[in-house]
Amino acid sequence: MYLFEEYGFHGVTVNQIVEKVGTSKGGFYHHFTSKDELLYVIHDTFITYALKKARIANETYQSPTKKLQAIIKSFVKVFDLYKPHIFVFYQEHIYLKDNYKQLIKDKRDQFKQIIIQAVREGKEAGEFRKELPTEITGMAILGMVNWTYKWYKQSGNYTIDEIGDIYVDLILHAILVKDACTESTYEQLLIEKPFFMR
Amino acid sequence: MYLFEEYGFHGVTVNQIVEKVGTSKGGFYHHFTSKDELLYVIHDTFITYALKKARIANETYQSPTKKLQAIIKSFVKVFDLYKPHIFVFYQEHIYLKDNYKQLIKDKRDQFKQIIIQAVREGKEAGEFRKELPTEITGMAILGMVNWTYKWYKQSGNYTIDEIGDIYVDLILHAILVKDACTESTYEQLLIEKPFFMR
DNA sequence: TCATACAGACCAACTAGTCGGTCTTATGAT
């Protein structure tokens, strides 16, 4: 699992995998039909979990602003739980076989749509700036958060929860309408106080 | 070149490369010592160019706000010129041999530091919000911009220049101090009018 | 005539996947 993070999917042989896990070639192919299936399983466990969490966050709040916060905060937590999965997910997805790739793409698109939809609703509700294009803004948010997998270390100066607070703060300042940003109403929009305001 | 984008570095054989380019195994190995060297050359041509552009942008402006804008706008333009390179750069760097990897990492770090330094200066100059942690904010900006390679198509609804405008707008709203954001001074801080304000 | 650019058959090394066989455990009849 951590092997992939260092050498990539093609840089790790099945022999290395089974050695690390303490099983054998036979054992491996008893559980997986192919190395490609393992790749799929890794992808699927992560995206399924992330999608579930995003849906819950999405349904818990009414206001788009709070929705967005909850989605981001819950997603960011996944980095602590599924770091190696996430690495494989963003790094090795090109190597998925076509049928597997489609299954993953569907779930990935659903996740993307949850974010974009939140932005759309925010604009309609007058909470987010209307001059921002919905899709690009959504992708910008996604990019900022997703990129975390490239540099986040659990041993770093900030916990993943703190990083999540910063992201939420950056994003809200970026997209909220002026009034919401300047007045003291900003704090009322938060679902929880970020660490740097405590 | 475009082959890598579809199949990944390990998914493309040297035979496929030479066939596509219209040369031969002998021709290929006359110009490159190994497939790994080709991978390095692709990495290096991109990061060298991007770094040069960032340095120019960095030296052209004094105000950190304008610096940051110029860096982002110039970097985003690279997506049109070096799309396939960028894909390889972010997707296949784990497969670089150690000595090559180090050379690339050095330049990559330099690029990262230019952005982080701009954020630092902005905070010191009182232009950016002081409560934001410098490194995380820098990485958030980088992530938002870099992620573009995952979804940007030249045939899309927005040009890369327009996308750059949006990024700059999002980032500035995210990190500028309140005053700069609310008052009409915002427009004065821009190095050029973004497309959606024209 | 020599250096450089290129061609393509060939090779050594490596890897995903197989397959005959062994070990473990659950069951059920005695």
Add this chain to the structure above:
DNA sequence: ATCATAAGACCGACTAGTTGGTCTGTATGA
């Protein structure tokens, strides 16, 4: 309790196919 039986879990030497890289040879032009 004991043992026969069977099914599933697991083992690892082996194979067929692939791939990066080599090497000998040829063409071109200065």
